Amino acid sequence: MxxxxxxxxxxxxxxxxxxxxxxxxxxxxxxxxxxxxxxxxxxxxxxxxxxxxxxxxxxxxxxxxxxxxxxxxxxxxxxxxxxxxxxxxxxxxxxxxxxxAVPNLIENAPPGGEDDYVVLREVGTPPAIDNPRDHLELGEALGAIDMERGAKVSGSRFYYLTGVGALLQLGLLQLAMQQAVEHGFIPMIPPVLVKPESMEGTGFLGSHASEVYRLEADDVFLVGTSEVPLAAYHSGEILDGLEEPRRYVGWSSCFRREAGSYGKDVRGIIRVHQFDKVEMFSYCRPEEAAAEHERLLGWEEEMLAKIEVPYRVIDVAGGDLGTSAARKFDCEAWVPSQGRYRELTSTSNCTTFQARRLGVRYRDAEGRPQVAATLNGTLATTRWIVAILENHQQPDGTVRVPKALQPFLGGRDLLG
CATH class of the missing domain: 1.10.287.40 (Serine-tRNA synthetase, tRNA binding domain)
Known part of the structure; x- marks a missing residue:
């Protein structure tokens, strides 16, 4: 608002x-x-x-x-x-x-639409792999991904992570939570069913309403990101102080209908209806929001370095921003089987837009209530498995495990 x-x-x-x-x-x-x-x-x-x-x-x-x-x-x-x-x-x-009905005001985002992003930097060199296998072929060979039974049980775009696939996801998300806690974030496991006012307050019931699952009998929504319950956590409250940003990190399952995406990324786990995610969320004073946005991006890049994949950072154009975002940075990892970069993380500065809708305020130096700013950023999600499997595949079909993840997989340095 x-x-x-x-x-x-x-x-x-x-x-x-x-x-x-x-x-x-x-x-x-x-x-x-x-x-x-x-x-x-x-x-x-x-x-x-x-x-x-x-x-x-x-x-x-x-x-x-x-x-x-x-x-x-x-x-x-x-x-x-x-x-x-x-x-x-x-x-x-x-x-x-x-x-x-009015989205947030854009702040310094590049002009244009989906293809008009600005590449801020590229980190790492895409690996030279002859005839790379895609993540699904690798995952099936490793006994890590089962799409066929996921579709049998739940329908298209559902899957099972099995064996090392399940361990890989658990390790990845634990590593993300561990990093966030080291940087002072408060860990949270939030509810994934929320009231309409929480979903509306975060800006997901406007142009994005078709993406959201609604349980009509109870008039609640399944969240597509833990940004929603983390943003609503302090709804209707006045936060004491806020001299420093108040940061939370949430681990949750997320649900998206993927309406209108038929025919896109139907193979594997790039675009699915259910996935797990670790999400950073920050409340701060409005004048601190731009600097906090850069900090969230830095923590995302720190996490990407741990999985040892090449990536690039883009400044998303105004025409591709969500309702609540004033500016957004994406980190996109190299996907060898597609020969291009694909999004792994997003971090958005929502300025005071969500907090004004949700009634989240703080007291300034004179004790007067002021509207807070909110920001969010992905720290790890199921889709990261795509980049890990494909970038670390070996000629013999095995997959190298990044060093930071090895403790979570029984010390193994190779899968297969």
Missing amino acids: IDLRLLREDPDLVRASQRARGESDDVVDALLAADEERRAAVGAYEVLRAEQNQLGKRISKSTGDERAALLARTKELSAEVKAAQARVDEAEAGLRKAQM
């Missing part, structure tokens, strides 16, 4: 952000109109309430015909105040709906 004061002061800035996203700026005009309507409704209500208060004082001092006239006006005024309150309630509901 964007700041209404900013909207009133510089509506063209909000319009420019919409255009940079490749979206209509009509929602900005609709929000301006809704804001004006609400302020007019509140003003009319306050005038009537002021008259009502004055009448009460005059009645106590009046007698005779004057008192009778004032009492009659009081009765009329009571009905007018009630109607005015109803108009305020309606205008406030309209304003909230209009606010929810």
Whole structure:
């Protein structure tokens, strides 16, 4: 939810952000109109309430015909105040709906769409592998991935991680949690079913609603990332201090419908309906958000170094940002079987957008409540297995285990 004061002061800035996203700026005009309507409704209500208060004082001092006239006006005024309150309630509901339709303001993101990202750096050299096997062929040969039985039991885009595949994922996620805790993050295992207000507050019920699984009987949603319960953890609260960022790291299963992605990445575990993920989440003061964003990216790169795969960092273009993000960096690992980089991590600066929706605030130096900023970043996920298997494959079909993961796989340096 964007700041209404900013909207009133510089509506063209909000319009420019919409255009940079490749979206209509009509929602900005609709929000301006809704804001004006609400302020007019509140003003009319306050005038009537002021008259009502004055009448009460005059009645106590009046007698005779004057008192009778004032009492009659009081009765009329009571009905007018009630109607005015109803108009305020309606205008406030309209304003909230209009606010929810406007994405976050873009901050320094490159212009353009999905293919207009800017490569910030490339780290490592893609391995020279003749006729590389893809992760599924390798995983099946190692007894690590079973797509056939996953589809039999649950449908397409489901799978089993078996044997060393299960150990590889558990080790990867434990390594990520371990690193985060070393950097001062508070470890969390959050709920993966959340109320509508939590999902809406984080920005996942707008243009992304088709991606979300909903359990209609209970009116709850399965999360696609632990960002949602971590963001909602402090909803409606005022955080003490926040002189330093407050950081959490969540381990959860995640669920995505992958609506509209039919025909894309149907082979293997690149794009699936269920996966596990370790997610960093940070609350901080708005002026600290840009620096915190860089720190989250640094921790993602630290984790990628541990799995010893070549990767690149991209600055995602405005037209490819999610609703809540003002700016996003992705780390993409080299996938030999595809001869290209594929996303493994994302870190987004959501500025005050989510916190304003969820009512997360902190007290400044003068003790006044201010809206916090929120940020998130992937530290490890099931998809990382793709990059590990493919980049570390050997000519004989075995797979080398990165040194940092060896303790989690019984000290083995080779799989197969």
